[in-house]
Every structure is written in structure tokens, then in C-alpha cells.
Amino acid sequence: MLPKVLVGCPTSFHKEYCLDKYVDCVKSLTYKNFEILLVDNSKDDVYFERIKKYGVPVIKGPWFEGAMDRIITSRNILRQKVLDEGYDYFFSLEQDVVPPADVLERMLKADKKLVTGVYFAHNTMPDGSTPLIPLVYKLIDEKTLTMAPIDKQEFDSNKLIEVVSAGLGCVLIHKDVLKEVKFRYENKVFDDRFFFIDCYNKNFKVFCDTSIKCKHYILNRPYPWKVIKK
Numbered sequence: 001m002l003p004k005v006l007v008g009c010p011t012s013f014h015k016e017y018c019l020d021k022y023v024d025c026v027k028s029l030t031y032k033n034f035e036i037l038l039v040d041n042s043k044d045d046v047y048f049e050r051i052k053k054y055g056v057p058v059i060k061g062p063w064f065e066g067a068m069d070r071i072i073t074s075r076n077i078l079r080q081k082v083l084d085e086g087y088d089y090f091f092s093l094e095q096d097v098v099p100p101a102d103v104l105e106r107m108l109k110a111d112k113k114l115v116t117g118v119y120f121a122h123n124t125m126p127d128g129s130t131p132l133i134p135l136v137y138k139l140i141d142e143k144t145l146t147m148a149p150i151d152k153q154e155f156d157s158n159k160l161i162e163v164v165s166a167g168l169g170c171v172l173i174h175k176d177v178l179k180e181v182k183f184r185y186e187n188k189v190f191d192d193r194f195f196f197i198d199c200y201n202k203n204f205k206v207f208c209d210t211s212i213k214c215k216h217y218i219l220n221r222p223y224p225w226k227v228i229k230k
Contacts, residue, residue, distance in 0.1 A: 003088035005083060005104060005172075010061065010074030011038050013047040015095040018217045022095045023054045031104035034091070037081065039074035052125065056185040070183045075168075076185040082178055090178060094169035098215040103170070106212055113174035114204055116180040117212030118155060135167035136208045145197065150208065158211040165196035165206065170214050175205050 007026060015022075026036050040048045041061040051058040061074035075092075082090045091104060099117050100106070107115040122130040134155055139145035149164055155162055168191070181198045185191045196206060 002031075003108060004012050004036040004086060005031065005089045005091050006037060006078065006085075006087045007091045007093055007104075008037040008039070009092060009094045010078075011040050011047075011051075011058075011072045011095050012042040012070065016047060016050070019051065019054070020098045021098055021215075022036060023056055025098045025101075026056065026093070028101045030102050032107075034104060035087075037078060038095075039077050039143060041070035041074045068190065072183045072185055072191050074154060079178050079183060088175055090173045090175075092168045092173060094167075096217040097169040098217070099170050099212055100214075103212055104172070106209055107172040110160050110207060110209060112160075112207045113177050113207070114206045115160075115172045116163070116206065116208050117170040118150075118208060118210055119167070119169055119214040119215050119216040121216060121218060123165070135169065136163050136210075137165040139164040145200070150210070153208055155178050160207055160209050163206050164200060165192050165193065166208065167197065168192040169216065170212070174186045177202075180204070194227075196207055 003129060007029070036057050039050060039053060039061040040057040040058055041063055042048065043063045045060070048058060048060055061070065061077055064070050064073070078090060081087070093099070097119050103117060116136060118134050118136055120132040121135050123133045133149045136150045137151055140146045140148050150163065177199060180202045181195060184194050185189045186194060199206060
């Protein structure tokens with residue numbers, strides 16, 4: 001029997017601009033044993049009702065003043081659903097990330113408990129520039145947990161490589177990992193960093209299939225993070 005996968009993410013009206021692309025993406029996935037669930041943590045029900053019109057399963061998550069509290073609470077709702085309802089994996093697929101249609105087949109073929117694809121985001125440098133970097137990181141210094149993005153050679157290799165951290169935009173997480181690791185944040189630093197720190201401390205290895213290259217719809221965001229209360 002094929003492993004059972006829950007596909008989903010926290011969402012809110014801030015991501016309405018890419019809802020059409022996300023719906024097309026999840027409805028085009030070619031894997032044969034998955035279910036979808038979005039957790040809308042908007043303050044009102046307007047976006048929730050719009051998602052329902054697309055025929056995508058969605059529930060309401062609690063609203064908090066800070067976005068980080070909304071996100072981790074919603075993500076932990078998905079985590080608990082995986083553990084309580086017999087799923088084998090949670091595929092954390094953020095609403096602005098679009099992977100290849102056969103992403104689940106390719107990730108499952110790796111037979112690992114943590115597998116990420118690759119997508120890019122802007123990184124603010126000391127000189128004020130904002131180059132695009134892959135949100136996949138290798139370990140540089142084990143004592144300090146210093147990390148650096150994978151380089152171009154690794155990105156172009158189209159191979160499965162061991163890494164240490166990534167974003168939560170396109171990552172397949174086995175239920176054994178979720179049993180040991182909850183989603184959390186500290187000091188206004190997002191939960192993806194602490195998720196992978198906790199995985200590292202629990203000795204869960206992380207792998208990246210560099211052949212899985214995703215679109216990341218970040219250029220037309222109507223609500224950049226700097227205007228959202230963390």
C-alpha cells in the first residue's frame with residue numbers, strides 16, 4: 001500500500017494573491033494516496049469561505065495578534081492530524097511554493113524521514129543588497145551550528161544530498177519525526193529554523209532532492225513580512 005500523505009500548510013488572507021496557483025498545484029499532484037488540508041488563521045471568515053469555493057479542504061485555526069503564534073498553532077494542528085489519523089507523512093507545502101507534479105513520488109523514492117525540495121528567497125545582506133538564495137542549508141561548523149546555503153554545484157547536481165536545514169515550504173516529514181518534534185519559535189525567529197534545530201538534536205538526518213526545483217511566488221506579495229506584526 002502506498003504511504004498516506006497529508007498535504008497542507010497554515011494560510012491566511014495574506015496569501016490570497018497566489019491561491020489560484022496553489023489550488024492548481026495540489027489538484028495536479030500525481031501521487032495516488034494523499035489528502036489536502038489548509039488551516040486558515042485569518043481573523044475573519046472571508047478567506048476561509050473563498051478557499052472552500054475552490055473545493056479545497058480547509059478548517060479555521062485560532063487567530064492571535066502575532067503572525068508567528070498563528071503560524072505555529074496552525075502547523076501543530078496539521079502535525080496532530082497526521083499523528084491522530086494514521087498518516088505516514090506530512091508534506092508541508094506552503095501556499096506560495098509550487099513544486100513539480102510528481103514531487104511526492106520523487107521524495108518518497110528517497111526513503112528518508114526528512115526530504116526537502118529547493119526554492120529561493122531574498123536574503124538581506126549587510127550592504128543592503130537582497131540576492132536570491134536557495135532555502136536549503138548545509139552545516140559548516142558543528143560546534144556553533146553555523147550553516148550556509150547549498151552552492152551552485154550542489155544545486156545543479158540534481159542529486160539527493162544530505163543537508164541540515166531548509167524552509168518549510170516544500171518538505172516531506174515522516175510521522176516518526178513529528179512524534180518527536182513540535183513546531184515552535186523563539187525570539188521572533190521563524191519556526192522552520194527551530195524545527196530543523198530540534199531535528200538535528202534528535203539525530204534526524206535531513207536530505208534535499210536537488211532535482212526538485214520549485215517556483216516561489218514572492219515578487220508580487222501584497223503583504224511583505226516587514227508590514228506584518230510578528
